[in-house]
Ligand code: SF4
């Protein structure tokens with residue numbers, strides 16, 4: 001409005017009227033029970049002549065809370081129980097709350113970027129320290145509600161480290177990271193986070209918010225750890241003692257000063273299984289990942305040719321990599337998803353590489369509709385599948401003669417692909433058969 005009026009900027013200041021706040025039953029109730037602060041952080045005050053708006057919000061919120069909680073004295077633990085119930089009904093396994101001061105994480109982020117470990121993910125650097133400053137990303141934010149959602153597909157009977165290692169030895173098959181075998185988690189998480197916000201608003205009245213799930217410059221793992229969703233493992237993923245690491249994270253930035261939840265302690269101990277198992281030695285030190293070496297980065301984020309030094313190690317992984325998760329002892333406790341959204345699609349659950357090479361672009365778009373895989377596009381998909389086919393051809397003992405012939409025949413048409421990256425990859429892969 002200020003800009004439209006020709007002003008360069010506008011600022012708002014306010015002054016609390018202690019009497020009004022003390023009269024706010026909502027705040028009193030919360031204080032009484034849990035010692036938490038639960039106040040609207042940026043009410044527009046009387047200086048702007050808008051005091052009545054703020055008071056209206058307080059009254060509405062109090063009225064809705066009273067109604068929702070059957071007229072009993074409103075307290076933080078009752079509200080928290082309501083939120084947990086709503087979260088569980090929406091398929092989340094856990095919710096937490098953390099503040100917005102991530103200053104301690106900033107030097108680590110800066111060092112990681114300075115080392116170039118983010119590779120070509122320029123978006124990681126382009127937002128600078130906004131990533132570590134939620135209140136700069138969404139002005140007015142004072143708390144971040146974090147959620148996690150288990151994703152192991154419910155429709156795959158045998159799912160364990162043993163079956164995962166076995167799949168990696170079946171060279172004629174493609175292995176897609178487990179999280180990507182079902183529906184795009186961005187869509188699922190976003191929709192459910194919005195429903196969680198709506199459930200909160202039904203109790204508290206309208207409040208400032210924004211939903212994130214791996215969709216903006218947000219330090220998701222850092223926020224999750226601070227809010228008690230787990231600890232950061234040496235593989236850099238968030239781990240829970242009773243749920244391992246096969247879960248998605250999401251965030252709801254809010255302008256409500258909710259009470260905080262407590263972090264948990266680190267339980268990696270002397271273990272280094274994830275570091276030892278990594279096929280490309282991407283975990284260069286405990287808690288430090290060089291994304292440029294990571295198969296998830298190379299097969300999903302990286303657009304150019306996959307460096308030759310990593311090709312053999314990628315094996316038959318065609319989209320992402322789960323090795324450092326399967327190797328982690330805590331993933332014995334990983335949970336299946338309660339949602340059918342993450343059920344594995346048959347075409348993405350250990351497909352034959354020769355079948356995947358038969359997908360033209362239209363088929364690719366049809367088969368990956370609603371899937372996260374669609375984001376990488378057909379050319380990068382064919383690049384990945386061709387690489388896995390080349391690795392299979394390099395190990396004749398793992399293929400029957402018919403499988404070998406099928407792979408060579410399936411690769412040949414892509415030699416004339418308009419994308420030079422695909423052409424080069426297919427040429428390399430066919431050379432492995434020689
Ligand atoms: S995802 Fe795979 S390549 Fe990346 S760090 Fe884990 S084991 Fe290594």
Ligand code: SF4
Nearest residue numbers: 233234268271274328
């Ligand atoms: S494999 Fe071991 S070191 Fe790695 S994240 Fe799991 S517990 Fe931690």
